[in-house]
Ligand SMILES: [Zn+2]
């Protein structure tokens with residue numbers, strides 16, 4: 001028995017050569033289309049701004065704010081009365097590495113981040129891009145994408161999904177790898193180290209979902225309506241992983257139901273265009289105008305009445321179903337096996353990580369059932 005366990009555990013430690021732990025470049029605050037941006041140091045450490053051949057220091061807890069804006073298509077930095085113009089401006093710690101800082105869009109939002117910062121100008125907007133450790137990005141995404149009160153095993157499943165997406169997704173933006181919206185993965189500030197999202201991230205550190213030995217970018221949605229869909233079901237192109245339509249017990253027994261009324265013109269893109277038609281309507285009327293692509297429709301008094309179930313495209317992991325499975329005692333492994341049949345969990349090769357620790361982590365997940 002022991003021998004068999006050892007062999008299986010050894011097989012579980014598939015370290016894919018192309019799947020290395022990495023940093024990710026995330027374009028942030030794009031939702032606000034900022035024409036101005038503020039940068040402040042955190043209380044803990046200095047931020048060094050590298051601009052036009054100069055290095056400027058924002059001391060720890062300093063009240064000095066660096067202002068960025070665009071003038072004649074050039075990026076302009078305004079700091080303590082000094083004005084510098086550059087195509088790109090960088091901010092790092094004293095040793096050139098990741099640093100904590102606050103970015104703000106005046107009158108709209110201030111968020112804390114950790115990483116190295118590049119500020120560019122593009123089409124009249126200030127574009128902040130943060131290169132952050134993948135685990136910081138995963139924790140930030142789990143925090144932003146999960147409903148309050150979600151049990152740890154479901155958060156761990158979300159962390160593996162988020163990490164896999166950061167490893168295998170990307171390529172949808174010109175200046176960075178991922179945006180911070182649901183277009184890629186929703187992401188705000190990194191959560192506190194003691195938060196459930198941070199714990200779920202640490203407990204799955206470096207673990208991704210693979211199909212035929214390769215990581216893929218898994219899809220997820222808030223609630224599936226009773227059965228998950230495949231990309232083909234909703235008129236989307238296929239992907240590296242062939243999704244399966246699986247029964248989602250919790251949503252099947254008590255689906256999230258919704259109804260909407262739209263004008264004939266508003267509803268027109270919904271018919272014959274599947275998920276992309278729904279997104280067209282959501283983009284023009286608001287993100288929740290048509291919550292899912294699982295609905296019936298009828299015409300009533302010159303309007304289109306939609307009655308549907310679920311939220312989102314319904315492909316891959318169903319967050320509502322995963323939460324219910326975790327509440328009933330399912331493990332991370334069981335949740336992911338259910339929504340992503342025929343996949344495996346793989347430990348990313350990580351520089352600086354003890355191979356024995358990776359081995360033990362993989363072993364733990366192999367036998368988590
Ligand atoms: Zn995006």
Ligand SMILES: [Zn+2]
Pocket residue numbers: 223224225226227248250251252318319320321
């Ligand atoms: Zn579901």
